Amino acid sequence: QVQLVESGGGLVQAGGSLRLSCAASGRTTGRTFSSYATAWFRQAPGKEREFVATITWSGDSTYYADSVKGRFTISRDNAKNTVYLQMNSLQPEDTAVYYCAAGAYSITSTRYDYWGQGTQVTVSS
Numbered sequence: 001q002v003q004l005v006e007s008g009g010g011l012v013q014a015g016g017s018l019r020l021s022c023a024a025s026g027r028t029t030g031r032t033f034s035s036y037a038t039a040w041f042r043q044a045p046g047k048e049r050e051f052v053a054t055i056t057w058s059g060d061s062t063y064y065a066d067s068v069k070g071r072f073t074i075s076r077d078n079a080k081n082t083v084y085l086q087m088n089s090l091q092p093e094d095t096a097v098y099y100c101a102a103g104a105y106s107i108t109s110t111r112y113d114y115w116g117q118g119t120q121v122t123v124s125s
Helices: none
Strands: 002-007 010-013 018-028 037-043 050-055 062-064 072-077 082-087 096-103 112-115 119-124
Touching: 002 096, 002 112, 018 037, 018 096, 018 119, 037 072, 037 082, 050 072, 050 082, 062 072, 082 096
Parallel strands: 010 119
Antiparallel strands: 002 018, 018 082, 037 050, 037 096, 050 062, 072 082, 096 112, 096 119
């Protein structure tokens, strides 16, 4: 079983930056965290969970939601079993609980098998 733990959330003013981390531990039969694509999703109060960004297991390909493109950067360090989300130019509409997930390279949440518990990001205006 792969366990994911997010950290780095908090309260920031509009225009500010945060870096989220997703630390992984454990493994499934024949696979470790570094063999999974990893994504960030977010869910704001009263809204459905939405895709933010994803990265392949090797880190050679990434994909972003239009709403964060140019402001957020996803990266990974497989030696540390950690995936990051650098968030710049944050806006109040970025306020949400942010989740990391490991699975297949996709923008669809159902393609991801393992999920963290989430970390709150609040952007004040």
